[in-house]
Amino acid sequence: MTDDRVSPQRPPRRPQVFRLDDRDLTLAPPEPEPDDSSAAIPDPARKRSGAVSRFGMTLGGLFWTAAGGVASLAAYVGLSRLVSDLYAQSPVLGYVGLAATAVLVLVGAVLLGREVAGLARLAHLDRVRDKAASAIAQDDRALAEAVARDMLRLTADQPPLARARADLRGHLAGIIDGADLVRLTERTLLPALDARARQMVSEAARNVSVVTAVSPRALVDLVFVLYTAVSLMRRLAQLYGGRPGALGMVRLVRHVLGHLAITGGMAAGDTLVQQIIGQGLAARLSAKLGEGVVNGLLTARLGLAAIAVTRPLPFTALPAPRLADVATGLLRKAEEDEAASPR
Amino acid sequence: MTGLTRAIEDARIAFATLADRVDGLAHPTLRIGVTGLSRAGKTIFTTALVHALMRGGRMPVFEAMQSGRIARAVLEPQPDDAVPRFAYEAHLATLAADRAWPASTTRVSELRLAVRYATPRGTERTLTLDLVDYPGEWLLDLPLLDMSYADFARQSLALARAPARAGVAGPYLAMVAARHADALADESHARELARLFTAYLAACRTEKLAMSLLPPGRFLMPGDLEGSPALTFAPIDPPALGTMAANSLGAMMERRFEAYKNAVVRPFFRTHFARLDRQIVLVDALSALNAGPAALTDLERALDGILAAFRTGRNGFASTLFRPRIDKVLFAATKADHLHHSSHDRLEAILARLVERAHARAHGHGAALDVVALAAIRATREAQVRRNGETLDAIVGTPEQGQEAGGHVFDGAEEVAVFPGDLPETPDALFDPSGAGFRGIASAPAGEVDFRFLKFRPPAGIGAGAAIPHIRLDRALEFLLGDRLA
Ligand SMILES: Nc1nc2c(ncn2[C@@H]2O[C@H](COP(=O)(O)OP(=O)(O)O)[C@@H](O)[C@H]2O)c(=O)[nH]1
Ligand SMILES: [Mg+2]
Numbered sequence: 001m002t003d004d005r006v007s008p009q010r011p012p013r014r015p016q017v018f019r020l021d022d023r024d025l026t027l028a029p030p031e032p033e034p035d036d037s038s039a040a041i042p043d044p045a046r047k048r049s050g051a052v053s054r055f056g057m058t059l060g061g062l063f064w065t066a067a068g069g070v071a072s073l074a075a076y077v078g079l080s081r082l083v084s085d086l087y088a089q090s091p092v093l094g095y096v097g098l099a100a101t102a103v104l105v106l107v108g109a110v111l112l113g114r115e116v117a118g119l120a121r122l123a124h125l126d127r128v129r130d131k132a133a134s135a136i137a138q139d140d141r142a143l144a145e146a147v148a149r150d151m152l153r154l155t156a157d158q159p160p161l162a163r164a165r166a167d168l169r170g171h172l173a174g175i176i177d178g179a180d181l182v183r184l185t186e187r188t189l190l191p192a193l194d195a196r197a198r199q200m201v202s203e204a205a206r207n208v209s210v211v212t213a214v215s216p217r218a219l220v221d222l223v224f225v226l227y228t229a230v231s232l233m234r235r236l237a238q239l240y241g242g243r244p245g246a247l248g249m250v251r252l253v254r255h256v257l258g259h260l261a262i263t264g265g266m267a268a269g270d271t272l273v274q275q276i277i278g279q280g281l282a283a284r285l286s287a288k289l290g291e292g293v294v295n296g297l298l299t300a301r302l303g304l305a306a307i308a309v310t311r312p313l314p315f316t317a318l319p320a321p322r323l324a325d326v327a328t329g330l331l332r333k334a335e336e337d338e339a340a341s342p343r
Numbered sequence: 344m345t346g347l348t349r350a351i352e353d354a355r356i357a358f359a360t361l362a363d364r365v366d367g368l369a370h371p372t373l374r375i376g377v378t379g380l381s382r383a384g385k386t387i388f389t390t391a392l393v394h395a396l397m398r399g400g401r402m403p404v405f406e407a408m409q410s411g412r413i414a415r416a417v418l419e420p421q422p423d424d425a426v427p428r429f430a431y432e433a434h435l436a437t438l439a440a441d442r443a444w445p446a447s448t449t450r451v452s453e454l455r456l457a458v459r460y461a462t463p464r465g466t467e468r469t470l471t472l473d474l475v476d477y478p479g480e481w482l483l484d485l486p487l488l489d490m491s492y493a494d495f496a497r498q499s500l501a502l503a504r505a506p507a508r509a510g511v512a513g514p515y516l517a518m519v520a521a522r523h524a525d526a527l528a529d530e531s532h533a534r535e536l537a538r539l540f541t542a543y544l545a546a547c548r549t550e551k552l553a554m555s556l557l558p559p560g561r562f563l564m565p566g567d568l569e570g571s572p573a574l575t576f577a578p579i580d581p582p583a584l585g586t587m588a589a590n591s592l593g594a595m596m597e598r599r600f601e602a603y604k605n606a607v608v609r610p611f612f613r614t615h616f617a618r619l620d621r622q623i624v625l626v627d628a629l630s631a632l633n634a635g636p637a638a639l640t641d642l643e644r645a646l647d648g649i650l651a652a653f654r655t656g657r658n659g660f661a662s663t664l665f666r667p668r669i670d671k672v673l674f675a676a677t678k679a680d681h682l683h684h685s686s687h688d689r690l691e692a693i694l695a696r697l698v699e700r701a702h703a704r705a706h707g708h709g710a711a712l713d714v715v716a717l718a719a720i721r722a723t724r725e726a727q728v729r730r731n732g733e734t735l736d737a738i739v740g741t742p743e744q745g746q747e748a749g750g751h752v753f754d755g756a757e758e759v760a761v762f763p764g765d766l767p768e769t770p771d772a773l774f775d776p777s778g779a780g781f782r783g784i785a786s787a788p789a790g791e792v793d794f795r796f797l798k799f800r801p802p803a804g805i806g807a808g809a810a811i812p813h814i815r816l817d818r819a820l821e822f823l824l825g826d827r828l829a
Binding site: 013014015016017018019020022025026027028117140171175177180183184187225250317 | 360401403404406409410428684687688724725726728729730733735737739748750753758759760761762764765789790792793794795796814815818
């Protein structure tokens with residue numbers, strides 16, 4: 001049972017029969033009526049941006065808050081001194097300086113606001129995922145419905161999902177258990193997005209493997225891998241409904257690396273690939289080609305970790321992508337190359 | 344059971360299993376048993392299940408159907424020549440044309456369905472589905488296999504003398520008291536005993552008492568055995584001391600009890616039960632709540648017996664050679680449409696409490712187990728009624744002709760809203776050992792009962808082509824079939 005509050009003991013209500021023309025009787029709508037007011041639904045990110053400031057009172061948080069305060073004070077003092085110096089030289093210069101400062105502050109505030117909103121959206125994805133997990137664990141209908149509505153909002157700007165969203169809205173009014181509703185949401189809304197995500201990851205991996213195989217310098221390789229990985233992460237986050245800003249990207253990258261560290265890289269289903277690579281396919285390839293494959297695999301793994309941390313629902317009804325799914329082309333290509341190249 | 348009979352029995356089961364398995368390699372087949380005590384809803388469930396697979400419907404939770412992977416399902420000739428076919432067409436016609444519930448299950452019947460589907464990767468396959476509908480009472484017979492006549496007589500008489508049943512058992516108990524087991528065997532006397540015993544069992548099953556634990560199962564559901572000597576026995580008090588003479592009444596009863604086990608119980612176990620892959624057990628918890636605490640306790644005992652049946656044969660030769668076949672058991676509280684959906688979780692909790700002990704055991708045995716509150720055919724809509732500043736969650740349906748509430752007798756056409764009473768937040772409140780957990784029509788006057796579930800007519804608009812409204816039938820299908828259609 002989901003409702004643990006102890007309700008006040010009240011006398012049991014006896015069974016009763018009512019005529020249908022009773023004035024106090026309201027019939028439930030016969031068929032679940034989908035509410036298609038998606039336009040009127042507020043943007044969760046804007047509504048919840050206040051949530052980011054719940055840093056709590058950790059020591060680190062206190063430090064950064066204080067540092068931020070000191071920095072803004074310093075900036076304020078510096079700027080006001082600059083403006084008054086300029087004014088002392090010539091009033092015109094002073095006004096120009098003031099105007100420039102105002103623009104600077106304004107744009108700074110807008111940028112900051114966007115960063116905060118980006119962070120909030122990422123945090124929102126995490127929260128939805130947590131909610132979904134506990135809705136499944138406790139078979140909690142109310143929580144599941146909240147998850148489904150969150151997902152409808154997150155995918156509201158994806159035109160190809162209009163039909164799927166309408167279906168899901170119709171099911172919201174039906175009698176479906178909590179865990180089933182979360183799975184249904186996943187099955188209805190996410191397959192198309194998952195396919196796109198998978199494709200993005202495998203394309204990125206292939207690009208990396210090709211480019212680093214032909215590039216002349218290790219430094220170029222490194223830069224290219226980094227660039228591809230970061231842009232892949234950003235696009236994945238965008239795909240799943242979180243549009244991270246710069247700060248959001250920093251957080252996302254940390255998150256992905258953390259995830260990679262926890263999962264230890266290869267999941268159980270990947271052992272085959274690992275064996276192929278581990279038992280010296282890479283070694284038997286010409287050194288440069290092998291490097292390309294390894295870099296491609298690394299990108300693919302980063303991509304999988306990024307999917308895991310940006311997808312707003314855990315993989316329950318649908319299978320999670322494995323390395324073999326996003327790196328097959330890569331491995332086949334490596335094998336072909338190996339077969340073609342003279343020993 | 345002697346060592347030899349047991350070995351022969353095990354060998355026959357093993358052979359049948361092997362034959363099934365070999366056949367299963369060529370044509371993937373799934374045998375699903377649909378069982379439950381009398382009037383639990385087996386016929387309705389099977390009919391609705393077949394209809395859903397053949398005609399589709401609103402099934403969001405049944406993934407294979409929702410995603411359109413099921414191409415078609417068609418009825419096929421029933422494979423077992425000696426078993427009657429489940430009369431799907433006739434049942435559907437009764438529902439559609441007369442807007443009446445079809446006749447209940449009284450014996451085993453079977454239906455074969457071929458489901459053509461595409462796997463998620465796109466290969467087209469066919470799964471052959473055998474649905475076996477059989478009375479749950481017959482499962483309660485399986486524990487008899489391990490009982491002697493003396494054990495059986497002692498247990499049955501103890502049940503009959505319990506306060507909840509003593510009233511209706513009166514005539515039978517009087518006859519038992521009148522003649523001793525040492526008396527000379529006499530056919531007419533035995534028939535009279537069996538007749539009174541059967542009448543007592545039948546009386547226990549009326550709506551007012553709603554008892555469940557009534558073995559031997561064939562006394563109420565004789566099938567084609569009506570009147571045969573194997574059914575002409577009854578429990579009587581064993582002789583005061585020593586053994587019975589060969590020509591005594593007691594000895595005759597004992598012989599017939601053994602015949603019942605050999606001619607009825609064992610063949611059922613071998614030809615039907617041992618071959619099932621999946622099982623759904625339908626439980627009518629609402630009738631027990633309607634009747635009162637004694638009925639609920641009795642239902643719990645009966646379910647315990649049914650669950651014991653799932654273990655029968657697990658320790659024999661057959662099971663060491665072949666894994667136990669039943670790998671999934673679904674317990675379903677039927678007729679959930681008699682409650683507002685906000686109470687379904689509570690109904691599910693009551694069912695879970697009823698099968699609690701079984702739960703613990705089944706996990707140990709590796710069979711997956713789940714509980715669900717469902718209505719194979721949804722006969723009601725929902726409504727809310729404001730009364731004395733409170734909002735009551737009610738359901739709206741057409742009570743069957745002759746049902747009555749508050750002195751008003753329904754004509755079968757009038758539609759009313761019913762507030763059936765509040766199920767408790769935690770089921771333990773109902774299982775108060777003193778029997779004061781709640782009041783039902785068995786013991787309390789009609790105005791003071793805690794629950795009242797009227798019987799509704801099936802919904803209008805059921806036809807061959809139209810989808811049938813249901814509650815969580817899709818969830819049951821997903822549990823029973825989902826993994827085999829992947
Ligand atoms: N409203 C409703 N009533 C049902 C449902 N299933 C069974 N019933 C009622 O229960 C009775 C017995 O059902 P049936 O399937 O014939 O029982 P069984 O075959 O003996 O297990 C029916 O006549 C209906 O009145 C259901 O899904 N909804
Ligand atoms: Mg539930």
